[in-house]
Amino acid sequence: MLISKLCNYFSILKTAVVILTSFLFVFTANAQYYLRGEIRDEKNNLLSNARIVLHSTGYVYSSGSRGSFGIMTAKLIDSVTVSLDGYQALSVKLETAKYHSLILKTLFTSANLQKNRLLSFTRNLKPSDRRNWTVGTETYNSLVENDFVQTEKYPETGFAINTDKASYSNVRRFLNMNTTVPPDAVRTEELLNYFNFTYIDPPRDSVFGFQSYVTECPWNKANQLLALHISARKLDPEKIPPSNLVFLIDVSGSMDMPNRLPLLKSAFTLLVNNLRDKDTISIVVYGSTIGIWLPPTSGTQKEKIRKSIEDLYPGGSTPGESGIRTAYSLAKSQFIKGGNNRVILATDGDFNVGQTSDDELEKLITLHQQSGIYLTCLGVGMGNYKDSKLEVLAKKGNGNFAYLDNEREAEKVLVKELTQTLYSVADNAFLNIDFNPNLVKNYRLIGFDNKWKALVDSVSELDGGEVGSGHSVIALFELDPAFAGGPGTNGNLANISIRYKLPNDTLQRYTTYRCPYTVTPFNMLPATYRFASSVAMFAGLLKDSKYARNYSFSDVIKLATESEDAHDAIQQEFITIIEKAKKIYGKERKKKKLL
Incomplete structure (x- = not known):
């Protein structure tokens, strides 16, 4: 009897050990750790917008406006490669239990980067031989002035x-x-x-x-x-058709700066205030997550839409192609015949996963040209802003293109000039x-x-x-x-x-x-x-x-x-802008004379 009870006891204990071992294995396999740290240069200056590739997943992240980063990983120790224009790339192993201060060394040629960025026309250069100009990592379509x-x-x-x-x-x-x-x-x-x-x-x-x-x-x-x-x-305001709007918002790591995702959140919140009962709003995001953030929602549910916008957070790579495909698919599923069907893409334009070149994205958008769905592009940011990419997308998407440099501009584009921006005649x-x-x-x-x-x-x-x-x-x-x-x-x-x-x-x-x-x-x-x-x-x-x-x-x-x-604030602001340009370009001419 005693032997029988002991056998049962050891059998139960053995089963419990197996279950506990399996649980620990599953827990370990699915554990989430956090790589934390900051990126600085050799002079101890914090570096924002540095590109961080996590080797275990291949995902791309960016350091924030204060040079800091925080990345989720399934490993206790993981490795990353950090890069930034003008600096030597750094590959290093990081422990999740530590806070890391990574130092990027300046390239020997970095002192000449400013000279290399000077833009000029080459004598007798044919238009077909031109390439898109770059300023830092910003890109612009090359222009040949009309003669x-x-x-x-x-x-x-x-x-x-x-x-x-x-x-x-x-x-x-x-x-x-x-x-x-x-x-x-x-x-x-x-x-x-x-x-x-x-x-x-x-x-x-x-x-x-x-x-x-x-x-x-x-x-x-x-x-x-x-x-x-x-x-x-x-x-006629009374005859403006119902809208099927899909906000396609870049929430990748590069958007983690005050003049990017926070500005867009403010801009879209302003737009929400003008929604009508007959309008439908959806939100698609791409970054660490790709998919439908807010399913099609009536314009009457303004608080729900605002809350959804407020909850947006940045992180991850920039799979713009997947985001575009998802947004158009959603817009098509909610298509309003005779209505204003539009995708509003908001991004710095820095796509780095999937189809990323201007030509590839142009082909993608061209596929939707005859769908009756317009594309409005809202550009934000600086440093890696891709003007050339957004201009091409807006043109091929039968839509328009604006750049938001501050909240006043967001209000101008999405509130004061809402009908010009969103309603075609x-x-x-x-x-x-x-x-x-x-x-x-x-x-x-x-x-x-x-x-x-x-x-x-x-x-x-x-x-x-x-x-x-x-x-x-x-x-x-x-x-x-x-x-x-x-x-x-x-x-x-x-x-x-x-x-x-x-x-x-x-x-x-x-x-x-x-x-x-x-x-x-x-x-x-x-x-x-x-x-x-x-x-x-x-x-x-x-x-x-x-x-x-x-x-x-x-x-x-x-x-x-x-x-x-005298009653137009925009015209008055224009004069102050000319005055700023006069000072800036005057200094540049003095520098050239000294050289």
């Missing part, structure tokens, strides 16, 4: 009308940092787009309204300036202008660099742009007149047409305008047009344009001050 075209040979030219404004706030960001602006970051048409010039109500039977002036060119008295003002119809809009060679010897389109084509190309094959409700913009042409026409000279300068489609419609439509050749003295132009001229002149100086050799920042300040709207 004069002989009217007799190429009387027609055209450009896509769009509502992109990203370049202006990005330029402002550089100048507020007291640094020069990369020339290819300056897109003149986007600087002009930024201002809401005096609105022209289109005729009842048209989406677009026109007004034009011909005057002397303020930077070249031998030439003339054509200012063409285009306004798109405003949607015309798709695939393309303006064609046919100049009269009897009046114009040569002409030059200002801005829209690399987007215009002469008659020898097929204008109809070029992509048009999305135009938002109530968008009002001025396009400028510098003209070399065929004769010395003075004030009051009459004639037909050019015939203008805009081809476009209405949202959710396949019918091609046209609006036309005959541009009269009536010359108005520059000082008698409405202030709006004189101010627009100052914006174009400012862009020319920042781009170091060969057409900006005859004037200075002081001249631009004078013109902008004389023509500003």
Whole structure:
């Protein structure tokens, strides 16, 4: 009996040991540890945005704004590789029980990094031989400034009308940092787009309204300036269609900085305040997690949406491709026929997992062009901001593109100009202008660099742009007149047409305008047009344009001050930005003279 009881006891004990051993094995296999530390340089300065690859998983992380990092791992001891432009890469084993201070050593060539970043045009360099410019790890599409075209040979030219404004706030960001602006970051048409010039109500039977002036060119008295003002119809607030919006938010490690994910959370919270009952919101995230963060939710549930936005946190790699695919799939599943179906991508553009090149992502977005789903891109950040990537995505996604450098800009884009940003009144809009060679010897389109084509190309094959409700913009042409026409000279300068489609419609439509050749003295132009001229002149100086050799920042300040709207805070801010540029570029010239 005793022996039998002992046998049962040992059997139970043996079973318990097996169960306990299995439990410990499972617990150990699934244990989560934490690698903690900071990254500094040899001078003990904290380094933010350093790239950290965790060897056990291959996931990519980034150090935060204060140089610190915290990474989850299943191992007690794991290894990482840390890299940052200008520093030697460091591979090291880390123990989870310790706080690590990692030191990155400066590369011998790092002293020359600033010189290597100087941007300039190479003499006789063909456009096809150009590559995207980089500034640090920021990337910009290379631009070839439009030159004069002989009217007799190429009387027609055209450009896509769009509502992109990203370049202006990005330029402002550089100048507020007291640094020069990369020339290819300056897109003149986007600087002009930024201002809401005096609105022209289109005729009842048209989406677009026109007004034009011909005057002397303020930077070249031998030439003339054509200012063409285009306004798109405003949607009736009561007839704005329901929206199916998918917020696609980058929550990777590189977004762990105040001007990135926290700024986006603030921006999207502002947008939520304007949601209506008939709107549907979803959130897709990509980073350490890829997937649906908030399932489709009615605009009535604002607190639920705000809470979901507030709970976002950064970490992990940047699998942008997977995020894009998930967002479009979700938008398609909730598609509203006749509604505003849109993915809003918010990121610094630094994709590093999956398809990452501009060409690969362009192909991915192009697949969804005919889906009726628009793409709005919101760029944030600095240092590794990928302007070139977001510009391509927005263009191929039949959408628009803005850069948020602060909360005021977020409010401007997503609250004050919400209908311009999110509600289209015309798709695939393309303006064609046919100049009269009897009046114009040569002409030059200002801005829209690399987007215009002469008659020898097929204008109809070029992509048009999305135009938002109530968008009002001025396009400028510098003209070399065929004769010395003075004030009051009459004639037909050019015939203008805009081809476009209405949202959710396949019918091609046209609006036309005959541009009269009536010359108005520059000082008698409405202030709006004189101010627009100052914006174009400012862009020319920042781009170091060969057409900006005859004037200075002081001249631009004078013109902008004389023509500003005293009640327009954005125009007043523009003058302070020019003044900053004058100081920054003045110092740069002094440095060059000393060298």
